[in-house]
Amino acid sequence: MRRYANLLAVVALSTNLALHAQTNELVIQTKKLGAEIQPTMYGLFFEDINYAADGGLYAELVKNRSFEFPQHLMGWKTYGKVSLMNDGPFERNPHYVRLSNPGHAHKHTGLDNEGFFGIGVKKGEEYRFSVWARLPQGSTKETLRIELVDTQSMGERQALVAGNLTIDSKDWKKYQIILKPGSTHPKSVLRIFLTSKGTVDLEHVSLFPVDTWKGHENGLRKDLAQALADIHPGVFRFPGGCIVEGTDLETRYDWKKSVGPVENRPLNENRWQYTFTHRFFPDYYQSYGLGFYEYFLLSEEMGAAPLPILNCGLSCQYQNNDPKAHVAVCDLDNYIQDALDLIEFANGDVNTTWGKVRADMGHPAPFNLKFIGIGNEQWGKEYPERLEPFIKAIRKAHPEIKIVGSSGPNSEGKEFDYLWPEMKRLKADLVDEHFYRPESWFLAQGARYDNYDRKGPKVFAGEYACHGKGKKWNHYHAALLEAAFMTGLERNTDIVHMATYA
Structure with a gap:
């Protein structure tokens, strides 16, 4: 169905162009099959931004339920x-x-x-x-x-x-x-x-x-979770992008604080609380009520492969130029252990330390984790030199897990051109590309992946969206261009294995 939907998008786009050209010819070769589309090809990216978790998908209706906001009676x-x-x-x-x-x-x-x-x-x-x-x-x-x-x-x-x-x-x-x-x-x-x-x-x-998604007491809003499930995602990326980094390392998303009894999960300052003064919400915090257990459970119930993203020892580079704001390479052991422990939490036997935590929360069976992302939109030499020890440790302990690296915050340019060879050198399994771009970019990028190296890492289009002129709002023209662009993803499914719209 996805092939035909995207084919119709191209037909519509070609019809539109025909109004401004003498001739247009579209050749459809129905007997020439392309590479197999991966089951993870189209998925969902979730981030607690715009009250997407607390106040959104997470069904809790009380704000500041444990009186832990810095202003303890806020709300x-x-x-x-x-x-x-x-x-x-x-x-x-x-x-x-x-x-x-x-x-x-x-x-x-x-x-x-x-x-x-x-x-x-x-x-x-x-x-x-x-x-x-x-x-x-x-x-x-x-x-x-x-x-x-x-x-x-x-x-x-x-x-x-x-x-x-x-x-x-x-x-x-x-x-x-x-x-x-x-x-x-x-x-x-x-x-x-x-x-x-x-x-x-x-x-x-x-x-x-009472009527939450699948009836879970610490559950999700039924209508929103059902809307996500109805998309039939192949992969589910969580808990976000920039919130993984945090405004500083103290406010990074820490998965270990998001599991266990919900009453004892600590408050975390949301990265999007005060980043922009024109969208300022001083009461925006993360209760961690929607934590990694709930993310894994939602992935399972939607039939999507879970793709957790972990901090690589770098806080948000947009907001932190001082090297002291990041973890030195020699001090990454705890961060690397967090990654190994997460794999154990997801897949470990109930007799393991973190497998028992999962079992005690109500899920003795493993969550069948196959992918893990290290870092979000990092750039410069700071990123690969921190990613490398993660890869070595994960490969040694869990060679079955595929590791997702990053090509930075841009779809091309200096940092992109530097990071792709580094991801090849480190033998990352997939490279996460992000591009929020105008209509002209999407029109020009239909053949983007035609000439990618077939022997290197696979592509994960982890955050993409067509931003029209003026406000960043969804409209038919932007959606049409995105659909047309997606035909290029499908034409190159031997190299593009995942895509999550943002």
């Missing part, structure tokens, strides 16, 4: 007597709130959460509210009322739905109730009232739709 409004504490049950998320009696019969203690630009709920759908709670003082029972409310309502009642929760343990314990709104509201608010006279501690306040 929350408090009233009555609410105290922030920092000796909670989860080592990596120590903060929690203490709700106490406000001291007056007509005052109330509680807090609201705004969600991600509001909490969208649908009539008749079920939502699972959960919270870790305890009684810090002498009482044996305290009560909470949990509501989804329309804060803009001027009517008699704000609550779309309400439920009562009884806290009955002096030890930290997880509690939950199901809320079923009686009406649809795109921007509701989660409200928690303390309705008894004592004190309650709350941590990891969460709200999920």
Whole structure:
């Protein structure tokens, strides 16, 4: 089907050109078959940008659920007597709130959460509210009322739905109730009232739709995950591009922090929080709730080969010119071990250290990882000199794993011309090419891969998109040119093995 779809695109493009030329001839050779198209040929690239993970694909509806944002109550409004504490049950998320009696019969203690630009709920759908709670003082029972409310309502009642929760343990314990709104509201608010006279501690306040993708409790939005699955991707590249590098090494994506119990996954600053002042979101963080386990699981359930990308010891080179901002080649051991441990997490036996972590999370069978990417859009000699020890270590321990290197951030030019020979020298299995280019580039690049070296690494078009004039927006002409360009990918499937639109 993909061949025919792209063929139609070329026919349409040729028809358009015919209006401006004397003659056009299109010869279709139906008996001349090209190279086999790899099952990984067309896939998906995912990055937590524009609230794609938290606030998007990841179905959690509460923002700053563990009170770990640097401004600990960002996303929350408090009233009555609410105290922030920092000796909670989860080592990596120590903060929690203490709700106490406000001291007056007509005052109330509680807090609201705004969600991600509001909490969208649908009539008749079920939502699972959960919270870790305890009684810090002498009482044996305290009560909470949990509501989804329309804060803009001027009517008699704000609550779309309400439920009562009884806290009955002096030890930290997880509690939950199901809320079923009686009406649809795109921007509701989660409200928690303390309705008894004592004190309650709350941590990891969460709200999920019950009906998530495949029914997973720490799951994905069903509609968005289904839309991805309906594309039938052959490969799934994650967790992103620039977020792998981080604004600095402290904020790089660290896969080991993204697995294990979700309550103990630490907060990470999102690379796209404040990169551009014209798109500034100071509340943009990564909860790591959508972590590497969830990415692997989504890959499996979509039938796509997982392609994780790991940091190579370089922070974002666009933002860091100082060599001290990067890891010295002699100090890469921990980064290389992260790569080896990831392969064990994905494929290892349940008796291995990281295979057991995967099994304990609910997946004893391996995820059948075959590819791993080291680095994103790095350039200069700094990249291959760091990539080389990764390749040596992975080849020695896991010769079955194919390694994806990079040709840098551009589709041609000085850095591109330098890195391709380096990838050949290092014997990378695939080279990740990125190109966000205008219409003229796509028109001129139809034969791009016709003369590539057939004996070198294969090509992975890891990020590509046609950007029209002016704003970077999707429109028919750009899509048509992309489709026409894709026929060049298919004509060269002996060298082009993967492509993920960005």
